[in-house]
Each structure stands twice: as structure tokens, then as C-alpha cells.
Amino acid sequence: MKRRKIKVFVDFDGTITLEDVGEAIFRRFGNAEQVKRIIEDLLSDKISSRQCWDELCDSVNFINKYELDEFIDLLDVDPSFIQFVKFCNQNEIEMVVLSDGFDYYIDRLFNKAGLAGLKYYSNKLFVDSKGILKAEYPYFDVDSPTSANCKKNHIINHSSEDDYTIYIGDGNSDKEAAQYCDFIFAKDGLARFCSMERISFYPFNNFIDIQNKITELVNKKNLRKRHQAQLKRKSAYMAE
Numbered sequence: 043m044k045r046r047k048i049k050v051f052v053d054f055d056g057t058i059t060l061e062d063v064g065e066a067i068f069r070r071f072g073n074a075e076q077v078k079r080i081i082e083d084l085l086s087d088k089i090s091s092r093q094c095w096d097e098l099c100d101s102v103n104f105i106n107k108y109e110l111d112e113f114i115d116l117l118d119v120d121p122s123f124i125q126f127v128k129f130c131n132q133n134e135i136e137m138v139v140l141s142d143g144f145d146y147y148i149d150r151l152f153n154k155a156g157l158a159g160l161k162y163y164s165n166k167l168f169v170d171s172k173g174i175l176k177a178e179y180p181y182f183d184v185d186s187p188t189s190a191n192c193k194k195n196h197i198i199n200h201s202s203e204d205d206y207t208i209y210i211g212d213g214n215s216d217k218e219a220a221q222y223c224d225f226i227f228a229k230d231g232l233a234r235f236c237s238m239e240r241i242s243f244y245p246f247n248n249f250i251d252i253q254n255k256i257t258e259l260v261n262k263k264n265l266r267k268r269h270q271a272q273l274k275r276k277s278a279y280m281a282e
């Protein structure tokens with residue numbers, strides 16, 4: 043029997059980490075009130091994700107790189123994620139991390155967790171010699187305002203119709219991308235969005251829940267893809 047090919051796409055902030063690291067950095071180093079207002083504007087769709095990050099960077103007048111690194115080093119990836127990476131490797135499940143946050147802290151946190159080399163796509167963040175923050179968006183797509191790093195495009199580029207795709211996420215930047223996958227694991231904002239839009243999903247607390255459910259799915263005789271996801275992917279493949 044042909045082995046099923048499973049691909050897993052995972053959000054970073056609030057999913058692999060328990061806290062949203064990007065937001066935490068701006069709350070710590072930016073103007074608290076301004077940061078709150080900018081994030082509210084994002085969540086009420088008044089501004090795009092890219093605009094949100096640009097405004098957040100502008101809200102920080104100066105950042106000390108050593109203090110920034112020290113702050114990031116206090117945070118961790120969820121230990122159940124490290125276990126999940128092993129599970130995926132053992133079962134030949136391909137994983138791609140899709141983050142609407144920044145390489146700066148993802149590299150640092152992955153290195154610390156022994157996960158350097160894990161495939162990921164994100165936006166880029168630099169601190170210049172004057173302590174000014176600058177963001178770049180190499181995977182920006184004007185048609186996808188909810189994520190400055192267009193997660194949907196990465197899913198299309200990394201999967202084919204033969205694959206069973208899984209999405210794992212928690213928030214705003216996952217809303218569009220998750221809809222292109224056959225199985226969705228959602229918590230917090232993404233779970234609320236899926237419920238409201240009547241998109242079927244599995245709730246989760248941590249990656250142990252996800253690992254158990256995937257084991258169950260893999261062993262199913264008839265594993266069915268989500269029809270709405272198939273239609274969305276089809277139209278995306280045809281548009282290419």
C-alpha cells in the first residue's frame with residue numbers, strides 16, 4: 043500500500059511558544075499604550091499585519107541589542123513541541139514552521155531548544171548600530187493582509203494534491219492559511235474563527251494532544267481530505 047504523505051504546517055508565536063514573543067518584545071521595549079492600540083487595530087482588521095509590525099517597530103525609539111537578547115533568552119519553546127518534532131521525524135512527516143513573527147528570535151529560541159535547522163519561513167528583523175528596529179517582509183503578498191509572511195503561499199508551494207496537509211495554529215495570521223489544509227488543530231483566536239466560520243477543527247492544549255490525534259488519523263483506513271480545502275488548493279494551483 044502506498045504510504046500516505048503527511049505535511050504539517052505550524053505557526054510559531056503562541057503555538058510553538060506559549061507566549062507571543064513578537065508582541066512581548068514590543069510590550070517590553072515599546073510604548074505600552076501605543077502597542078496596545080496597534081494590536082487592537084490589527085485584531086479589528088483596521089490595519090494589515092505588515093502595517094502592524096511597521097507601526098510597532100516605529101513605536102520603539104531605541105533598543106539595546108543585549109537587553110533584547112537577554113529578554114528573548116528568558117522565553118522557551120513548549121517542551122511538548124520538541125517531542126513532536128521527534129515524532130514527525132520518526133514517522134517521516136514533513137514539517138514546515140510558518141511564522142508571521144521574526145527570524146531574530148525564532149533562530150535564538152530554536153538554537154536554545156536544540157532545534158536549529160528546522161525548516162521555517164518568517165519575516166526578518168534587524169537592529170541597526172543606532173538601536174533602531176527594522177523589519178523586512180520577503181514573503182509578503184498584497185492579497186493576504188492578515189499575515190505579512192504569506193503563509194498560504196508556502197502551503198501551496200510545499201504540498202501537492204497527493205499530500206494530506208495539517209495546520210496547527212492559534213491566531214490572526216493563521217486564519218487564511220488554515221483553510222488550505224485538510225486537518226486543522228486550533229486554539230484561542232483561530233479556534234474561535236473556525237467555530238464562527240463553521241470550519242471543522244480539532245482543539246488542542248499542547249503537542250501531545252496533536253501527536254495522539256495524528257497517530258489516530260494515520261491509522262485510519264479511509265482518511266478523507268477536507269473538501270473545502272481541496273477546492274481552495276485547486277483554485278490556487280490553477281492560478282499559478
Ligand SMILES: [Mg+2]
Nearest residue numbers: 053055056213
Ligand atoms: Mg500565533
